Amino acid sequence: MLFFLIRMDFKGKDIISIKDFSKKEIDYILDYAKDMVRYAMGEKYKNVLGGKVLSSLFFEPSTRTRLSFESAMNRLGGRVIGFSDPSGTSQKKGESLADTIRMADSYSDAIVVRHPHEGAARLAAEFAEVPVLNAGDGAGRHPTQCLLDLFTIRTEKKKIKKNKIVLLGDLKYGRTVHSLAYALSLYGAELTFVSPASLKMPNEVINECKELGIEPTYTSNIEKAIKDADVLYVTRIQRERFPDAEEYNRVVGAYKIDNNLLKNGKENLIVMHPLPRVTEINPEVDTTPHAIYFKQAFNGVPVRMALLSLVIGGKL
Amino acid sequence: MKKELKIPRIKDGTVIDHITAGNAVKVLHILGIPKSSSSTVSVAMNVKSKLGKKDIVKVENRELDPHEVNKIALIAPKASINFIRDYAVTKKHKVKLPDEIIGIVSCSNPTCVSNAKEPVKSRFIVISKDPPRIKCYYCEREPEDIADKII
Structure with a gap:
């Protein structure tokens, strides 16, 4: 098999946007992540990144992304320094992101950064010698979430191509769905967008899908959309992304996924969610075979293990 | 029959030709004209040409530097810049948008x-x-x- 003979060199590479990667490179990362699963579960251990240090700089709240990055580094034998709340840092004294990054660069072998400003990770990469991994920049990109979403679909459905995938909820401000719509188009998935009228997918994202040969369909009717769907990807209406509370109150709770609604879908329909969820998925769905979101959250660990190992330069 | 010019020739300065019709005012805005300059500026809009309508700007006693030229290319990609000295064109080039x-x-x-x-x-x-x-x-x-x- 030629594929296994090719070793792609990711050492030192920044992970800023999913668009920085070819389909072949994404496949390579996903294959490597598959090899990481048993290590991520703690069933196997290898000191892949022993002696290496990761800076984990979270200027915005996070549960899954931060914990799974930290778990990933620990599972690989590395150590983590950093903060999850910038109020205890020199940012409070007015330090620029660029200067904070310069410091972390000299203290560690890779930097994970989440920041409220779009483009922050790209800026961080300009000031760091070590690889920078974008853990979410404002309403912008979240490439590691995108990779774990692709990994989840590929694991559950055996392939990504030709799957009928419904993206539901806040398609305007939701950073995960923008990257995901692009990446799914790259793989030739069939896309349907469902959202309240005020939270429609931005035109530039739709145009990117079209440039990749995918013509997404749009509806506000979720019952109709899930009828022949293979994947239902639900997102939270994010209060923190809304410019005013009035607009938020108008659309929150527009869609709710429960067992009654899922009766309209196929038996093997999987429901995904980047989490946290609030009210958009009824907890009664959690115990059905449709619910994949907790497994999806776990997949963040092997995917981030693969990325850290690749960019820092350890071998499994 | 001799062709009559819409705007008179200038002795020294810059002529920006082939501006996308209707964009001359924006070009002036980008160049900060007339605020940043006391030069005489003539503007012709919707001038008929072989390639359809265009705008022309003539700025007297001022030569644009490359930085300014790039700015123009953002809104007038087909524009050409002519430097004039003593009524003659001394240099002529098309604006080019960098990568x-x-x-x-x-x-x-x-x-x-x-x-x-x-x-x-x-x-x-x-x-x-x-x-x-x-x-x-x-x-x-x-x-x-x-x-x-x-x-």
């Missing part, structure tokens, strides 16, 4: 990191030269009205 635009346009996204107090200049990748389309290097957004965002 990257640095420090000329500000990002229209208020939450883009390039609008925060960081030690970087605004940076845009040119995704189409004609019509000009640019994308912020940092946040990947396209400004809706480039002329509006000229720094």
